[in-house]
Amino acid sequence: MAQVIISAQHLSHKIKRDHQDVTLLRSINVDILQGEQVAITGRSGSGKSTLLGILATLDQASEGELWVCGEAAHALNEEQRAGLRQKTIGFVFQSFQLLPHLTALENVMLPLRLKAHFNYTQAEAKAIQLLDQVGLLKQKDQTPKVLSGGEQQRVAIARALVTSPQIIFADEPTGNLDEHTAKDIEKLLFDLNKDLGVTLVLVTHHLELAKRCQKHYVLHEGELKPFQREVFA
Numbered sequence: 001m002a003q004v005i006i007s008a009q010h011l012s013h014k015i016k017r018d019h020q021d022v023t024l025l026r027s028i029n030v031d032i033l034q035g036e037q038v039a040i041t042g043r044s045g046s047g048k049s050t051l052l053g054i055l056a057t058l059d060q061a062s063e064g065e066l067w068v069c070g071e072a073a074h075a076l077n078e079e080q081r082a083g084l085r086q087k088t089i090g091f092v093f094q095s096f097q098l099l100p101h102l103t104a105l106e107n108v109m110l111p112l113r114l115k116a117h118f119n120y121t122q123a124e125a126k127a128i129q130l131l132d133q134v135g136l137l138k139q140k141d142q143t144p145k146v147l148s149g150g151e152q153q154r155v156a157i158a159r160a161l162v163t164s165p166q167i168i169f170a171d172e173p174t175g176n177l178d179e180h181t182a183k184d185i186e187k188l189l190f191d192l193n194k195d196l197g198v199t200l201v202l203v204t205h206h207l208e209l210a211k212r213c214q215k216h217y218v219l220h221e222g223e224l225k226p227f228q229r230e231v232f233a
C-alpha cells in the first residue's frame, strides 16, 4: 500500500481583491500517494497555481493542515518550510525561471550549492548525471538564452530533481512550448515518475495530459473534486 506523501486537510485560502477578502480555496481535502501522478485542471483564475504553491509549501494557506512526508508543514515557519522543501520537493514553472547569467550546469548545481554537505565536485557530478538523464549533457555549458524553450524546461526539470526530491510539482510545465516539444517534456516527466518513483503533481490546461495521470482533480469555485467527464464535457 503506497504511503500518503502529501495530505491537505480542510485547506482554505483567502486573498484580498479590491480591499475585500475573497475565498479562493474552500476546505480542500486531498491525499497524494507516493509515486502517484496527479493532475489538477480548472479555469484560468480558479486558483490552481495558488493551490500548487501551497501544497509545495511555497505559500501558506489561511486555514487548515498540510502534511508533507509526515511533517506538519502548517506548523512550520518560513525557514523551516524552506528546509522541508529542500529535502522533499522540486518545483517546475511554466516560465522555466532559470538564472540567465549561469550555464545549464550551474543552474542545475545551484540547489546543491545551498546544501552545506555538498562540495563543488559532488554538486557538479550530480548535476551532470541529471543533465544526462534529461538528454541535455551536450548543452551543459550554454546559458539559457541560447537554449530552446524545450531545452530550458529540461534544465529546469534537472534542477528540480537534483536534490533527489520525493515530489515534483509542475505548474503548466508545457504551457510555453509548441505541441511537439510539449509531448517530449510530458514523456520526460512520466518517464522520471516511472524510473525514479518520484511523485508528480501537475497543473495543466491540457485535458489529454491530465487524463494520462492516475488521478485528475478539477478546481472549481474553490473546491477540488475528482474529474467527472459528464460535468465538464
Ligand SMILES: Nc1ncnc2c1ncn2[C@@H]1O[C@H](COP(=O)(O)OP(=O)(O)OP(=O)(O)O)[C@@H](O)[C@H]1O
Pocket: 015, 016, 017, 024, 042, 043, 044, 045, 046, 047, 048, 049, 050, 051
Ligand atoms: N497573493 C495574492 N493576492 C491577491 N490575489 C491573488 C494572490 N494570489 C493569487 N491571486 C488571485 O487569485 C486568483 C487565482 O490565481 P491563480 O494564479 O492561482 O489562478 P490559476 O488557476 O493558476 O490561473 P491560470 O490558469 O491563469 O494560471 C487570481 O484572480 C489572482 O489574481
Ligand SMILES: [Mg+2]
Pocket: 048, 049, 050, 171
Ligand atoms: Mg496558474
